[in-house]
Structures are given as structure tokens and as C-alpha cells.
Amino acid sequence: MAIPRAFKVEFGEMFPLGCYMVGEVDQVKDFEASTPAKPVWARDKDTGDFVWQVTVLDCDPEARDKTLKVKVSSPVQPVPPAPMPGLPFIPVEFDGLTVTPWQNGQRIAYSVRAREMRAPRTTAAPVRTPAASKQDAA
Template sequence: MAIPRTFRVEFAEVFPSGCYMVGEVEQVKDFEASTPGKPVWARDKDTGDFLWQITVLDCAPDARDKTLKVKVTSPVQPVPPAPLQGLPFIPVEFDGMTVTPWQNGQRIAYSIKAREMRAPRASGSAPARSAAAGKDVARDAA
């Protein structure tokens, strides 16, 4: 039986209550290839595109990790949606999401990657979502 290393997931499975971008879009450094005087930027192994990292706030009240990082693969820096008046953070959604489990000491951790970041489809704020089966797939396998 061939078990995939990476699993496709939908945004609503990972962030059933939506999420907000907190911070900036940052390019991911390839720490193994970089030297102190010359940074080398990480590329996605499948597409060859650059990796960009976005810290997000998970809106789910029962989220174990309130902030986490989502990596976006893109040849150019992703542009966040426009801020919404009256909100301290920018609501975002991600398309083409995958999770990759890895062992972090005694705990199973997950790397979250997406193909695209965009504004939520619902207007006004991050959409309220009902609890979906498997909503904790990205965090609760410990």
C-alpha cells in the first residue's frame, strides 16, 4: 500500500471558523544552502516556485495553536487582500491546500502549504463556518 506523504485538504477543514493574516508575507530561506553572506531562497520541490510564509490567527475557539504558519508556493510574492475597515487583521483564505505530517519529538506536527492566498468569499469578515468533519486534521493527531 502506498501512503502519500502529503494530503490534500480544503480550507474549511483546516480553518472551520476562518483565519486572519497577522504579520507580513515573508520569503522562506533555504537554511541548508544559505551562507551568512548569501541567502538562498527555498523553492517548492514539486513546482519549483518560491516558498512564502504567512502567519495566521486561527479563529476556531478550540484551536490548540492559535497562530500558525501557512506556506504559499508562488513565483512572485503573494499580495494580501486589502484590509477591511474596523478590523485589526486581514481575513484570508487559501486554495490548493495540503498538509504534511512530521514528527516533532513526541508529537506529530503538520506543515501547511497552499497554492494561493485570497480574500474570503463572504463579504465583511472571515466567514463563520460550521464544524466540518475532520476539522482538526491539521493539529490534533498527537
């Protein structure tokens, strides 16, 4: 049985209420290969592209971790979507999400990667009212 190292996940499964970019898009250093005098930038093991990091705020109030870092593999720095008037942070979505679990002491942690960062799609989810939910249950 072949168990993948990284598990594919859809954006809506990981961030059912969306997420916001907080901070900047930062290039990730390869800490094992870098020296104080010469930084070496991390590369994706599968594609060879540079690795960039984006800190996001999960909009789900029940999320275990409110902020997390998503690594994006790209040959050039990903460009964030344009800010939206009236919002303090930039809403973003990710394509090609994968999650890799790893052990961090006594806790299981997750490394989140994406192939692409983009502006959210504008399709709205249907609004469910308590009356509609009761009818669906019948």
C-alpha cells in the first residue's frame, strides 16, 4: 500500500469560511544550505520552483489555529490579489492545496502547500434558513 506523503485537499474543505492574507509574501530560506554571509533560497523538491510563504487568517471561528503559513511553489514571487475597500486584510484562495502531517514533539503539526494563490471566486453559497433546514430533514 502506497500512502502519500502529502494529502490533497480542496480550498473549501480547508477554509470553509475563507481566509485572509495577513502580512507579506516572503521567500523561504533553505536553512540547512544557507550561511550568515550567503542565503540560499528553498526550492520545491518536485518542481524545482522557489518556495514562498504567506501567512493567512482562517475565518472559521472554531479553527484550532487562527493563523497559519501556506507555502506556495512558484518560479517568481506570487502577486497577492488587490486589496478590497473597507477590509483590513486581503481575501485569498489557493489552488492545488496539499497538507503534510508531521510530528512536533507531542503534537501533530501540518505543513500546508499550494500551487497558486489568487483572488476569491465571486460565487456565493446558498443561504440556508432554519425553516429550510427543517424541510430538508423531513
